[in-house]
Amino acid sequence: MNRRAALKTLGTAAGAFLLDGCMRRGSQVVPGHPPELLHLPRVDVRPELEIRTVVGLRPFRPSGFVVRAENVGDKLVVHNYGHGGGGVTLSWGTSELAARLVREASGARVAVLGSGAVGLATSRLLQERGYSVTIYAKDLPPNTTSNTAGAQWYPFLVYEREHATPAFMQQFVEAAGIANRRFQLMVGERYGVRWIPNFYCSPDPYTSGRFAPGNPLHQFLVDVTAIEGPSNPFPLPYVRRVQTMMIEPSIYLPALMSDFFVAGGKIVVQEFHSPADVAQLSESTVVNCTGLGAHALFGDQELTAVKGQLTVLMPQPAVNYAAHFGDDYMFPRRDGVLLGGTHERDVWTLDPNPDAKQRVLAEHQQFFSGMKA
Numbered sequence: 001m002n003r004r005a006a007l008k009t010l011g012t013a014a015g016a017f018l019l020d021g022c023m024r025r026g027s028q029v030v031p032g033h034p035p036e037l038l039h040l041p042r043v044d045v046r047p048e049l050e051i052r053t054v055v056g057l058r059p060f061r062p063s064g065f066v067v068r069a070e071n072v073g074d075k076l077v078v079h080n081y082g083h084g085g086g087g088v089t090l091s092w093g094t095s096e097l098a099a100r101l102v103r104e105a106s107g108a109r110v111a112v113l114g115s116g117a118v119g120l121a122t123s124r125l126l127q128e129r130g131y132s133v134t135i136y137a138k139d140l141p142p143n144t145t146s147n148t149a150g151a152q153w154y155p156f157l158v159y160e161r162e163h164a165t166p167a168f169m170q171q172f173v174e175a176a177g178i179a180n181r182r183f184q185l186m187v188g189e190r191y192g193v194r195w196i197p198n199f200y201c202s203p204d205p206y207t208s209g210r211f212a213p214g215n216p217l218h219q220f221l222v223d224v225t226a227i228e229g230p231s232n233p234f235p236l237p238y239v240r241r242v243q244t245m246m247i248e249p250s251i252y253l254p255a256l257m258s259d260f261f262v263a264g265g266k267i268v269v270q271e272f273h274s275p276a277d278v279a280q281l282s283e284s285t286v287v288n289c290t291g292l293g294a295h296a297l298f299g300d301q302e303l304t305a306v307k308g309q310l311t312v313l314m315p316q317p318a319v320n321y322a323a324h325f326g327d328d329y330m331f332p333r334r335d336g337v338l339l340g341g342t343h344e345r346d347v348w349t350l351d352p353n354p355d356a357k358q359r360v361l362a363e364h365q366q367f368f369s370g371m372k373a
Helices: 003-012 084-099 117-128 166-185 249-262 275-279 291-297 354-369
Strands: 022-025 028-031 050-060 066-072 075-081 109-113 132-137 193-202 222-226 238-247 266-269 285-288 304-313 322-325 328-333 336-340
Touching (some): 050 291, 066 275, 075 117, 084 304, 109 117, 117 132, 166 238, 238 328, 304 354, 336 354
Parallel strands (some): 109 132, 109 285, 132 266
Antiparallel strands (some): 050 304
């Protein structure tokens, strides 16, 4: 969906919505009862409520993430990186695939490079297999890319269709399924994972994309429901509600760190500049979870940065839903309301973009001011 088209519709949409609500069950759309207006609190998008703007660089590869093993000198290096905008979402899945490639006997020492969501998930899965794990990382939470993630459970910006092979797509769907099941087991206060409704809003009917049966992740969409006609409070005519998990990085990552330490894990703060540095480690097996760092460390020239920026507003506890329209999205978290909508490819700077911030604020103000009370 085009952001410009969505905003044009925002400016003209009134109350003339013609379709009744309906619920998708599998691949069927079943008409529902005559709906009433769905009452949702508007997000207060006043600029004075901003508490911070954060930038993260998504480690993107057009052909998708890398999970494979190779020999580097006398080391077995298992790669697990390049997740694009799906690092938190896919972490437990690709880490399971990576852990299967570790051939050491149980009890052996294994090194993990990186302490973001992927590195921590990999480390925990190796510990669950009986390995003694040391994490080597330049940065630790809360100073990782994972800490700046929106962290809604759904893989986003992971690959480009024309570059993805059938083998990768099989790996992608398997990883998504593993991760989805693991996060379901983590729902609750301890890990900061919860189910919330997400509303996808469009000026055009949903005939393709994530809500079409051809979507390879269609099976993971829970309770897809059309919110249209009189029930629709949003200023765009076509709305789909889906239930999904929201992960709070400020809770989730410290909880994983705690689990890692309780299981006997160790952390060494260290930066690596070349495979020769990796070869100096005492462990014979190394799992590479360096994300964007693999571009320089292992010479992956396909790997590039896609800059994302989030403007965070004061927490608004009454807002317990997510909304998506055009390129923009709003995620409610305990540490603030996240407003996003930027994807700057091949931009490697962590400096905030003031123009992008103003655009995102203005578009969210327009959207939420147009909601029906």
